[in-house]
Every structure is written in structure tokens, then in C-alpha cells.
Amino acid sequence: MxxxxxxxxxxxxxxxxxxxxxxxxxxxxxxxxxxxxxxxxxxxxxxxxxxxxxxxxxxxxxxxxxxxxxxxxxxxxxxxxxxxxxxxYLPQQMTEAEVSGLVNKTVASLNATSTKDFGKVMQTLMPQVKGKADGALVNRLVKAALTK
CATH class of the missing domain: 1.10.1510.10 (Uncharacterised protein YqeY/AIM41, N-terminal domain)
Structure with missing residues (x-):
């Protein structure tokens, strides 16, 4: 349905x-x-x-x-x-820990090392979490992962 x-x-x-x-x-x-x-x-x-x-x-x-x-x-x-x-009516939302794990996996797979790679990481990550995670949360976690 x-x-x-x-x-x-x-x-x-x-x-x-x-x-x-x-x-x-x-x-x-x-x-x-x-x-x-x-x-x-x-x-x-x-x-x-x-x-x-x-x-x-x-x-x-x-x-x-x-x-x-x-x-x-x-x-x-x-x-x-x-x-x-x-x-x-929306799919089950991912927890912050699940999103964080996905962010770390994506950053590692793209060999992203600085905030210059932010767009590339977000472009790869957003289709995977669309509708399942808040974009602001993903944005914040990607920035945190790239500024380590």
C-alpha cells in the first residue's frame, strides 16, 4: 500500500x-x-x-x-x-549513534580528511539517510568527523 x-x-x-x-x-x-x-x-x-x-x-x-x-x-x-x-507515516528514524557510524564509514571510504571534503561526503551520505535521519543532525556529525 x-x-x-x-x-x-x-x-x-x-x-x-x-x-x-x-x-x-x-x-x-x-x-x-x-x-x-x-x-x-x-x-x-x-x-x-x-x-x-x-x-x-x-x-x-x-x-x-x-x-x-x-x-x-x-x-x-x-x-x-x-x-x-x-x-x-515516516520510516523509523535512525539514532544518533547509527548516523554517526554511517558518517564515519562514509568519511573513511571517501578518504575525506578536511572540511574541504564536506560536500563530497554529504552528497554520498544524504541519499542513504533521506527520510530516516534529520539533515541537521547529519550535517553536524559530518562537520564533527571532518574536524577531528
């Missing part, structure tokens, strides 16, 4: 269960996917749909950080629930 089919099925089940929170989030995710389909002019494959959901998750996490910094606790709790619902 494709990601878009899963969203459609979950939309129906949320309607039947009268789960307003999940219904709202799933509708928003479907709208984001549909907007991307219209923009690209073709149906999305699972990788493209996953990229849309990843960007939606990133937006929510950024908003969550801003709301927490501003002390807006009334907005923090609903946003945390939204984040959990969006994460349900």
Missing part, C-alpha cells in the same frame, strides 16, 4: 472514529501531497510523498521550538500531538 493510499485509508477511519485531531492532520498532509502533485504535474511516488511529509514534520518541529521559546504552552501540546501523527 502506497503512502498516499495509507493517508486516504486513515482519513476515512479518522472520519468514522470522529477523531478530530487525526482527521485535521491527515487532511493537511493530503493537501500538502496534492499541492505537490499539482506543482510537479504528475502523481507522486512514495519517495516524493515522503519528502513532502518530511518537510511538514520539519515545519512543525521548527514551530514547536519557537512556541516553547515564546512560552506559548497553549500551542505546544496540540503541536506535539500533530508531530506524533506525522511521524507515524
Amino acid at each position: 502506497s503512502l498516499i493510499d495509507t493517508l486516504n485509508a486513515d482519513l476515512k477511519s479518522a472520519m468514522k472514529a470522529r477523531d478530530k485531531a487525526k482527521l485535521s492532520v491527515v487532511r493537511m498532509l493530503k493537501a500538502a501531497v496534492t499541492n505537490r502533485q499539482i506543482k510537479l504535474g504528475h502523481d507522486l511516488n512514495d519517495q516524493e510523498a515522503l519528502a513532502v511529509l518530511t518537510s511538514e514534520l520539519k515545519q512543525r518541529k521548527e514551530s514547536l521550538a519557537e512556541f516553547q521559546k515564546a512560552g506559548r504552552d497553549d500551542l505546544v501540546t496540540p503541536l506535539q500531538q500533530e508531530i506524533k501523527i506525522v511521524e507515524h
